[in-house]
Amino acid sequence: MSRASRQPAKLPPPPREPDLDECCGSGCDPCVFDLYEQRLERWRERCKALQSSQDQRS
Template identity: 55%
Template sequence: MTEAHLDPADPPPQPPYEPALEECCGNGCDPCIFDTYAQALQNYRTELKAWQSRHPGIDVPSR
């Protein structure tokens, strides 16, 4: 299906921004931007799975 069939009251979750390797400062920050991204990606996948169960048969539009 297309984006036109999506319910505006329950939009699909958006994937998190993936930082580029050069965005890391290399100082051993805790959390590192890649740790933050990994957690955001895990949350996104959980939210996406829940959204897909509420909207079977609808593909998530690409960015």
């Protein structure tokens, strides 16, 4: 087993959550919080894939 495969996968940082004052409150579609949720879901999927890939190499 190579040394690189024993190291845990480095996960990307999570997306930054918007501040409450970044939402204008006018019902925009998509709202900054909708976009954040989409980015957060993609981040979770990416982290899960990286961890799964790491597990398969172990």
